[in-house]
Amino acid sequence: MIKVAVTGACGRMGSKILKKILEQDDMEVVAAIESPNTPFQSKDVGEIIGIGELGVEVNGAEKLAETLKTSKADVLVDFTIADAAVGTIKTTSKEGVNLVVGTTGFSDQQLKEIKESIHKNQVSAVIAPNMAVGVNVFFKIIKDVAALIGDYDVEIIEAHHRHKKDSPSGTAVRAAEIIAEELNRNLDEVGVYGRKGIVGERTDEEIGIHAVRGGDIVGDHTVLFAGEGERIEIVHRAHSRQSFVSGVIKALRYVGTAQKGSISDMGDVLGIK
Ligand SMILES: NC(=O)C1=CN([C@@H]2O[C@H](COP(=O)(O)OP(=O)(O)OC[C@H]3O[C@@H](n4cnc5c(N)ncnc54)[C@H](O)[C@@H]3O)[C@@H](O)[C@H]2O)C=CC1
Numbered sequence: 037m038i039k040v041a042v043t044g045a046c047g048r049m050g051s052k053i054l055k056k057i058l059e060q061d062d063m064e065v066v067a068a069i070e071s072p073n074t075p076f077q078s079k080d081v082g083e084i085i086g087i088g089e090l091g092v093e094v095n096g097a098e099k100l101a102e103t104l105k106t107s108k109a110d111v112l113v114d115f116t117i118a119d120a121a122v123g124t125i126k127t128t129s130k131e132g133v134n135l136v137v138g139t140t141g142f143s144d145q146q147l148k149e150i151k152e153s154i155h156k157n158q159v160s161a162v163i164a165p166n167m168a169v170g171v172n173v174f175f176k177i178i179k180d181v182a183a184l185i186g187d188y189d190v191e192i193i194e195a196h197h198r199h200k201k202d203s204p205s206g207t208a209v210r211a212a213e214i215i216a217e218e219l220n221r222n223l224d225e226v227g228v229y230g231r232k233g234i235v236g237e238r239t240d241e242e243i244g245i246h247a248v249r250g251g252d253i254v255g256d257h258t259v260l261f262a263g264e265g266e267r268i269e270i271v272h273r274a275h276s277r278q279s280f281v282s283g284v285i286k287a288l289r290y291v292g293t294a295q296k297g298s299i300s301d302m303g304d305v306l307g308i309k
């Protein structure tokens with residue numbers, strides 16, 4: 037039985053992940069963690085997320101180390117916010133607990149600290165900006181198209197709900213990284229994040245990345261390859277957060293089999309490379 041601790045347990049993703057775990061025969065929720073000094077402290081997480089008493093109390097993140105010890109969690113799944121997730125990941129890996137991290141918006145420095153902690157403490161992790169199977173197929177498709185038509189102008193457009201705090205999406209950033217790598221470009225140099233004013237003509241090398249926010253859009257991503265007289269648009273649309281949640285369950289099963297100290301992405305989990 038895989039013992040799972042969920043951080044961000046009452047959030048849009050955390051609550052759905054928790055409910056999905058309850059449907060699995062080979063895993064159980066042993067801890068529910070929320071923001072420091074949460075008003076939900078010691079309340080039953082099942083009652084908070086509307087599924088009735090679960091027998092798992094919410095603990096604030098300030099109690100994470102103690103909670104992981106008492107719950108004997110095998111793995112922690114984190115869908116929170118980057119600034120919080122770094123500390124969560126460091127504490128979790130120090131406790132020898134594996135990780136599935138879906139949180140996005142990490143800086144390069146934060147990612148460096150996360151990787152160092154996972155390696156130093158020899159835990160296994162799956163870190164992915166998008167856990168949907170379809171998005172990881174989308175990643176493979178855009179890589180292959182970039183290899184065939186890389187001299188076309190590349191633009192990435194993402195759209196999400198009005199509550200999303202980070203921009204551009206982690207999925208859009210990953211898509212830009214994949215294409216830049218395929219075309220031997222340095223994304224730090226060629227990435228253009230929105231355009232305003234007299235910005236001049238587009239360069240051949242640049243990759244445009246644009247974010248739309250509004251309503252309850254779950255997550256749309258378009259990669260556009262535009263050339264003389266034509267364009268190719270590759271689109272992924274998430275209709276429901278269940279697309280991500282299904283991937284999380286796969287990642288939870290995978291991470292315990294991965295090499296200690298390793299960091300895998302969903303391509304590794306799904307065998308799509
Ligand atoms: N990898 C993927 O497939 C997906 C990733 N995401 C990412 O997941 C993150 C969360 O997204 P949502 O669930 O929509 O956000 P949300 O705001 O609904 O949920 C975040 C939850 O984390 C809690 N929280 C804040 N600080 C915390 C801490 N230190 N410890 C524990 N909990 C803490 C908040 O109180 C909230 O309940 C975002 O970064 C988003 O981009 C979202 C969907 C899919």
Ligand SMILES: O=C(O)C1=N[C@H](C(=O)O)C[C@H](O)C1
Nearest residue numbers: 140165166200205206207255
């Ligand atoms: O915040 C969200 O909702 C999502 N965030 C992820 C991202 O930043 O790519 C994944 C998905 O698009 C939903």
